[in-house]
Amino acid sequence: MKTAKLTIGLSHLRVTLSEDFYIGPGRADLLEAIAETGSIAAAGKAMGMSYKRAWSLVQALNAGFGGPLVETSRGGSAQGGATLTPLGREVLDRYRHMQEATREAIADDVTALQQFVTSFSRIK
């Protein structure tokens, strides 16, 4: 999942929201994977991270926003079902929107910079 994509242009957008809290691509991708898989464990696995790591990222998000972004069903095991709360969905949507808006905003500069890379590479 992580290794497959080569994107020319924006590859990392981190947005700081308070002194010790930010949202970045890893946290957004994890939220999306939780929404898709319905499980923190499966989402973590899909991103090549341990359950412990995925869980601690969810905790960091919940703590940073001061409310739950992910809701876990407490019916069975601690690694049971998980869904995004409305807050989690809005955070994810807004992050994706920021990525899109950034890609548009930087497109001309990316093209110009890429032309340097390409033309010089051709001369080499």
Place this chain on the structure above:
Amino acid sequence: MKTAKLTIGLSHLRVTLSEDFYIGPGRADLLEAIAETGSIAAAGKAMGMSYKRAWSLVQALNAGFGGPLVETSRGGSAQGGATLTPLGREVLDRYRHMQEATREAIADDVTALQQFVTSFSRIK
């Protein structure tokens, strides 16, 4: 220099320009520090990195763009004066422009997300 600034909003913008090459805030800050100090060593020092590390970042930039972004005067020591080439200046200017364009493009989402952080923090 690195520790002083807390910026709410955009804090890390990395732009991939080829399979194995990107420009990000560290590389841009180093170019700017070289322009300001006229020296790779002084620029590295201002950013809390070794001369070796600063030099290798300059090398990575030159290799990635396929031409020199930094010109060193070979008159005296290997750690002598350094200036940006026109290519280096354009890369720096375009990176700064991408940062500004991004800040504008994400401003509304940042405000909305920050309001979650702030309002929930107040309730806690």
